[in-house]
Amino acid sequence: MPTIEQNLQIWDRKYEWPQGGEEWSSAWGGVEAQWYGTIFPRIHSFVPVSTILEIAPGYGRWTQMLKQLCEHLVVVDLSESCITACKQHFASDTHITYHVNDGKSLAMIPDRSVDFVFTFDSLVHVEGDVIEAYLTQLARKFTPDGVGFIHHSNVGAYVDDSTGMLPSYIKNEHWRAESMTARHFKKLCSAVDLQCISQELINWGTDVVLNDCFSVFTPLGSAWARTNRVFVNKRFMDExxxxxxMMQMYTA
Ligand SMILES: C[S@@+](CC[C@H](N)C(=O)[O-])C[C@H]1O[C@@H](n2cnc3c(N)ncnc32)[C@H](O)[C@@H]1O
Known part of the structure; x- marks a missing residue:
């Protein structure tokens, strides 16, 4: 059960960031392949915009892409050392604003200012209380047609109700939050007048478990609002x- 304190210990102190997070893109053949082949096709309809908020940027693996898609990029991370690394890396980009938070607060973001919120490969490690805190605040931070793309855990869908634990044949190999599911995310949105418009359940780094979900959400009544579409994608790793x-063919 990942806690905020454990996340802080790992990402701020223990993890050595050998390639600034780019090491996690190796299964895709690199950061560009993962961005242009996997992430950008899923978010391109929602950008460019005036203001993007990135939650949990780490050393800026996706920040370097997001900064090209807005006039103002705000990045918020729990880890001071991650924010320091981002500040150094993006020193010449004057349209980026940086904040260290307590793992839950978006109080530093003005209300009705965020057109697009993005977080990838980070909030999979946070439990439902953190997701709830972020969604509750995002409902106020969004502009009327704001959109969010949040990569979160779905491993909680496999928790056995009678024991409150994962059955032994389900391995939580990637330190996913066991209280989070796609369904719970949708419910948390509804509670604060947000609505999910797409949820893609995926098998991240495994053949058997739909351990993760990409949820796209927007304020009720926004230009993007529609009935939720759910895609159970058991072939995510094939992508x-x-x-x-492809990268072996067309890169140096
Ligand atoms: C695995 S790293 C991924 C970083 C980046 N998204 C990437 O894909 O390269 C996880 C990041 O999430 C941040 N993080 C974890 N829990 C957080 C929370 N509750 N609020 C904000 N940041 C958090 C960590 O400090 C770390 O920077």
Whole structure:
């Protein structure tokens, strides 16, 4: 059960960031392959915009892409050392604003100022209380047609109700939050007048478990509002494998 304190310990102190997070893109054949092949096709309809908020940027693996898609990029991370690394890396980009938070607060963001919120490969490690805190505040931070793309855990869908634990044949190999599911995310949105418009359940780094979910959400009544569409994508890693093969062909 990942806690905010454990996340802080790992990402701020223990993890050595050998390639600034780019090491996690190797299964795709690199950061560009993962961005252009996997992430950008899923978010391109919602950008460019005036203001993007990135939650949990780490050393800026996606910040370097997001900064090209807005006039103002705000990044918020729990780890001071991650924010320091981002400040150094993006020193010449005067349209980026940086904040260290307590793992839950968005109090530093003005209300009705965020057109697009993005977080990838980070909030998979946070439990429902953190997701709830962020969604509750995002409902106020969004502009009327704001949109969010949040990569979160779905491993809680496999928790056995009678024991409150994962059955032994389900391995939580990637330190996913066991209290989070796609369904719970949708419910948390509804509670604060947000609505999910797409949820893609995916098998991240595994053949058997739909351990993660990409949820796209927006304020009720926004230009993007529609009935939620759910895609159970058991072949997500095929996408990574395919991109990896392509990169061997078309990069140096
Ligand atoms: C695995 S790293 C990924 C960083 C970046 N998204 C990437 O893909 O390279 C996880 C990041 O999430 C941040 N983080 C974890 N929990 C957080 C929370 N509750 N609020 C804000 N940041 C958090 C960590 O400090 C770390 O920078």
């Amino acid at each position: 990574a494998n395919y991109l990896f093969r």
